[in-house]
Amino acid sequence: MNREGKNKSLVKSLQDTIEGWKKQQAFMQSELHAAQLELDKLVSSETSIAEASQSYLKSFFQKRGLYLIEALLVVAAVVLLSRLSYAGMSKYLPGFRRRHRSFRVRLIELIHRLLTVLLIVLGPTTVFYLVEDWVLFSLSILLLIGILWTLRQALPRYWHQIQLFLNIGSVREGERVVFQGLPWNVQQINLFCTLVNPVANLKQRVPINDLVDMRSRPSEKSEPWFPCRQDDWVILNDGTRGKVTGISPEMVQLVQRGGAILTYQTSDFLANSPQNLSPSFRLKETLGISYALQKESTSTIPDILHQYILKRIEQEGYAEQLVNLRVEFALANNSSLDLVVMADFKGELGDLYNRLRRAIQRWCVDACSENGWEIPFPQMTLSGSLVKPGQ
Known part of the structure; x- marks a missing residue:
């Protein structure tokens, strides 16, 4: 009995x-089943990168992106209306297209530009406010505050630019200004100003900000703008002679006889004081004759030499380009009596400058040979006394 009771107790415990x-x-x-269900749910919710991107872009454009597009459309509408109104002003407003416009026309254009900028800035901010997107609205307000702070720092310079734009500043249309070492005529003042050099045939466009610290003045018709034009023949201080084939604000290019090309910086070219042969030029050549011809040197010989050189000029085909020819007594030199031949030629013979100089010397020598005039050579005179040997 005792054993059976113990077995029952063991069985019950088991x-x-x-x-x-x-x-x-x-x-x-049950936990495993729940975890499996959760895993299946996560696997079923997974998508590809492309699908996720499309979903994100769709969500973006449906919300904030749509507001940004609306803001951009407002900006585009403002720009379009500004262009149309500007075209209308240029067509119907008297004097709007003139090269030198009145103060009233300039003021109207300035107000138009400022109003356009103001609407471009305030348009998107208004859109964000109306759609109650406070994030974009706050960002636009911060951007506007940053713009106003920048304008506060740069206001004095912008004020000078406004004065220039209205043609009441230190640089004015139609006047002369020196820019980058060259004189320029201020042809037009706008946001980008047009400067021209009428002689060098140069033209460049510069932002109005570059003219803020400059001064212009009215110019006279007689004032020079550049020492030469393209295709002119010039002689520089160092004796270089060439034809000007190119002029720019930075470089001037010359071509010498024979085809050699020389290139100068414009500042260096001007520093060499170029002599322009193209309008006309003068050649001065000296001829020395013997003191034995002292009496005739101031009377008949200059006339004879003048006629002889004139005849030779006609024979060699330079008569049409000759402007003036003079032969005069110049100087009683140490060993000779000097005559000077002055010949003025038209600029179309500028390329023959040195050839004409040599020709005049040749004609002078031929005249001396034909008329028996002696050309002396330099002589040295010694003065003193001779001492005899033994004295």
């Missing part, structure tokens, strides 16, 4: 243990 493990098994199976 049954209780089995029941506990079964409950534990059921609980773990």
Whole structure:
């Protein structure tokens, strides 16, 4: 009996243990099932990168992106209306297209430009306010505050630019200004100003800000703008002679006889004081004759030499380009009596400058040979006394 009671107690304990493990098994199976369901849900919710991007862009454009597009459309509408109104003013407003416009026309254009900028800045801000997107609205307000702060720092310079734009500043249309070492005529003042050099045939466009610190003045018709034009023949201080084939604000190019090309910086070219042969030029050549011809040197010989050189000029085909020819007594030199031949030629013979100089010397020598005039050579005179040997 005692043994049977112990067996019953053991069986009951084992049954209780089995029941506990079964409950534990059921609980773990339930947890496993829930985890499997959660895993299946996560796997089913996964999408590709392209699908995720499309979904994100769709969400963006449906919300904030749409507001940005509306703001951009407002800006585009303002720009379009500004262009149309500007075209209308240039067509119907008297004097709007003139090269030198009145103060009233300039003021109207300035107000138009300022109003356009103001509407471009305030338009998107208004859109963000109306759609109640406070993030974009706050960002636009911060941007506007930054712009106003920048304008506060740069206001004095912008004020000078406004004065220039209205043609009441230190640089005015139609006047002369020196820019980058060259004189320029201020042809037009706008946001980008047009400067021209009428002689050098140069033209450049510069922003109005570059003219703020400059001064212009009215120019006279007689004032020079550049020492030469393209295709002119010039002689520089160092004796270089060439034809000007190119002029720019930075460089001047010359071509010498024979085809050699020389290039100068414009500042260096001007520093060499170019002599322009193209309008006309003068050649001065000296001829020395003997003191034995002292009496005739101031009377008949200059006339004879003048006629002879004139005849030779006609023979060699330079008569049409000759402007003036003079032969005069110049100087009683140490060893000779000097005559000077002055010949003025038209600029179309500028390329023959040195050839004409040599020709005049040749004609002078031929005249001396034909008329028997002696051309002396330099002589040295010694003065003193001779001492006899033994004295």
